[in-house]
Every structure is written in structure tokens, then in C-alpha cells.
Amino acid sequence: MSLLIRRCRLLSMEAPQGFVGVRTGEAMRGLRVRENVDVLVRAGRIEAVGDGLTVPPGGQVIDARGDVLMPGFVDCHTHLCWAGNRIDEWTRRLAGESYLQILKDGGGIMSTVRAVRETPLITLTEELRKRLDAALRQGITTIEIKSGYGLNTEAELKMLRAIRDAALTWPGTVVLTALLGHAMDTSIGDRAFVERTINETLPAVHAEFPGVAVDLFCEEGAWTLSDSLQLLNAAKELGHALRVHADQFTSRGMVTEAVRMGVLSVDHLEQTAGTELDLLAKSQTFGVGLPITAINLGNSAKGTPFTGMSAGIKFANLRELVDRGGRVCLATNTNPGSAPSISIPLVVALGVRFCGLTVDEALTAVTINPAMMLGFKDRGVIASGKRADLVLLRHSDYRELAYELGGDPVRAVIVGGHVARYYASA
Numbered sequence: 001m002s003l004l005i006r007r008c009r010l011l012s013m014e015a016p017q018g019f020v021g022v023r024t025g026e027a028m029r030g031l032r033v034r035e036n037v038d039v040l041v042r043a044g045r046i047e048a049v050g051d052g053l054t055v056p057p058g059g060q061v062i063d064a065r066g067d068v069l070m071p072g073f074v075d076c077h078t079h080l081c082w083a084g085n086r087i088d089e090w091t092r093r094l095a096g097e098s099y100l101q102i103l104k105d106g107g108g109i110m111s112t113v114r115a116v117r118e119t120p121l122i123t124l125t126e127e128l129r130k131r132l133d134a135a136l137r138q139g140i141t142t143i144e145i146k147s148g149y150g151l152n153t154e155a156e157l158k159m160l161r162a163i164r165d166a167a168l169t170w171p172g173t174v175v176l177t178a179l180l181g182h183a184m185d186t187s188i189g190d191r192a193f194v195e196r197t198i199n200e201t202l203p204a205v206h207a208e209f210p211g212v213a214v215d216l217f218c219e220e221g222a223w224t225l226s227d228s229l230q231l232l233n234a235a236k237e238l239g240h241a242l243r244v245h246a247d248q249f250t251s252r253g254m255v256t257e258a259v260r261m262g263v264l265s266v267d268h269l270e271q272t273a274g275t276e277l278d279l280l281a282k283s284q285t286f287g288v289g290l291p292i293t294a295i296n297l298g299n300s301a302k303g304t305p306f307t308g309m310s311a312g313i314k315f316a317n318l319r320e321l322v323d324r325g326g327r328v329c330l331a332t333n334t335n336p337g338s339a340p341s342i343s344i345p346l347v348v349a350l351g352v353r354f355c356g357l358t359v360d361e362a363l364t365a366v367t368i369n370p371a372m373m374l375g376f377k378d379r380g381v382i383a384s385g386k387r388a389d390l391v392l393l394r395h396s397d398y399r400e401l402a403y404e405l406g407g408d409p410v411r412a413v414i415v416g417g418h419v420a421r422y423y424a425s426a
């Protein structure tokens, strides 16, 4: 099966001359655009990029008519598998209650935990399939999905199985993460919960899903620093890659410890500054910004009623992280509580407006960098031999992806060489 995409304005995301590996600093900028380029895809891979290419007999042709063709988006942080909804809680937050107080009172993440525990595997899988379809429509072709709303052995395994099963019928690539330390299940006592997670849930997950990364949420009302380190050390000993949610509302020293332990990524970083930011920037650990979350929590991040002003909403300072040489990604963080949106274009738009990134940096942070973070060297750029995960935009200027807020920029999504979605252009 072959496919020719003709007359593209190609944003290949190829590295500047001589540069290999994760893009940092200057290598995140200066993206090259080539006009009137054809891209030939065969057997799921990019076969050729050039002028005047022809398609083999029986092949498909898409005429880009000068619009932008770029790599499919890689969303490296989501909680896409859940049950129930948190709309009532959201209206309470609008009225001034804080996200952390609702969690402390047994709501928030814990209310989704209760819903997930009650939901059969088949229903969880079906709901996830619908959300994966929505992700594809946004141009996401590789996605990471966390468990973390089970918080006991049976329910965490159920979530991981639902993610694995839903992935089988999705054309893109799903990466599973076991978010074993997402909250404290206080119903059995904090200490007992931490010990059960480390001694029972982690080994069971390791036995069935040995390759998954293990993740946790180090925060007031969630996992303490010392409990976090215990779980991370146990997971590391079993050979799991590690990720952490750190510094969302309060800074607790997790970033320093994460760097010391060689954690793959620290995600959130709203409170990270000074020497910790510097330490992160100089390390191999990726920093993942999740700007939809800050926008969505708004005043309820601090529990401040609406006064016509924002109560000091904070975003990750990705400008400084890039300037100091850090490895930077952006992601949606889609979840029913802090980020009810699967829009990567919105993430790009917010990353530019509130995290201090340039358009080129933001696009690097949703393509090649998260691909590298998730361990994929075959995507995130358009070049001969790479996997043909591509997005054709409705725009002829790629900066419109960041300029538009809440737009509908995707005309076609190509996954593994197949046209997975095509929307007639306006």
C-alpha cells in the first residue's frame, strides 16, 4: 500500500545540521519549511521526500495544496482511562473550593478511583476507545496513558488491561504507565496503603506488565517525599523506568531527588525555580509542562473565589528550562479533574503564551522530544525510513497552530502509512 502526499509545505522537524538526539536549546528553534514538496509513503514508512514524485499503480494520492504536513503529535502525559465524571466537583471549584481540599475530603482523584473500581473492564475499555478516537482527531498518533485510578492491585491491573485492550484497536501507538502512587487511599490508613502498593501492587504489575514505567504524585495530600522515594526505589530495583508528578502546587524536593535517581521525567513543574530548575536543566531527566491544567484549575488551584482576577495562576517556567539547556516536552494531561481536554493544538497555544516557549520550541515539545522520551527513535520527524505518522493541517503557515485558540487545524491524520482520518477542507 502506498500513499503520495503532493504539494506539501513540509515541516519535517529534522534536526539542524549535525545534531542528533533530544533537542535542547538552540536545536529546538529554527525549524525549516520546504515548499511544494511531495512525500511518498510505502509499507508504513516514509520512502521518499522530494519534488515530482510519482505514486506506484494503485496507490492513494492526497493533494495538500500548499498546506503544512508535519509529524503526528506525541502526547506523553495523559490519564485518558477513567470512569464517571467530575462535573459537580468542577462547579464546586468554580464557586471557590480548592482542588487539594476536595482531594483531602475524599473527592477529586479519589472520587474517580471509586468510579473506576465499580466499572467493569469492558466498559472502561469502551470508554477509553471513544477518547482515543478523539485524540486521533486532534492529530495525536502516539499517546501515553496512565493507570492510577485503581489504587489497589485488582483495580490497577484492570486499568492497565483496559489500556492494553483499547490500544489493540487504535491505529496509533499507546504507551502504558503504571501510576501506582496517584493518591492516598486513606480508607486503609496511609502507612498500610503505601506498604500494600510497594509489596503487593507493584510486584503484581511487574509480573504482568514488566515494561511499564512507574509513576506517582508527590504532593501535599498525596504522596510524601519519603513514601515516594520508597516506591521509586522499589520500582527501580525491579527495572522499571520512573516518572513523577512533581511541584504542581507545592515544592517538596522531589525534583532534586528525581534527578538524583535518574528518573525519566518530572511532570508539572509549576512551582519549580532556582537551583532545582537548574539541576533539572543540567540532567538527562525530561521536564514536562502541562499548561491546560493551570488554565483549568484557575483560582481553584488556591481555593480563591472569583474576584475578576486570577489568584496567581502559575505555569511551568519552560523558558528558563530551555535557556538552561533542559529537555522539554509539553502534554495535554487529559483527565476528568485537572485537565478535561485532549487538544494538543491548545497545549501548543498555551505553551507559547504562558510557559514562555517560542512556536518552534513548543512544536518540538509535542513531536520529536516526547517521542525520544517515550523511547521512539522512528518518529517525530519526517525523513526517509521513519514511520509514517503524519498530520496534514488546514493551514499554510505552521505558526497558526499556536496562534489559533480552540481551532480545528487538522485536515488529515496518517498513521503507520494509512489515512486514518480525512476531513474535507473548508
Ligand code: NIG
Pocket (backbone or CB within 6 Å): 079, 108, 109, 112, 217, 245, 248, 293, 333, 335, 336, 337, 338, 339
Ligand atoms: O496530573 N495531579 C495529579 N494527577 C492529575 C490530576 C488527576 C485528577 O484530578 O483526576 C494531574 O493533574
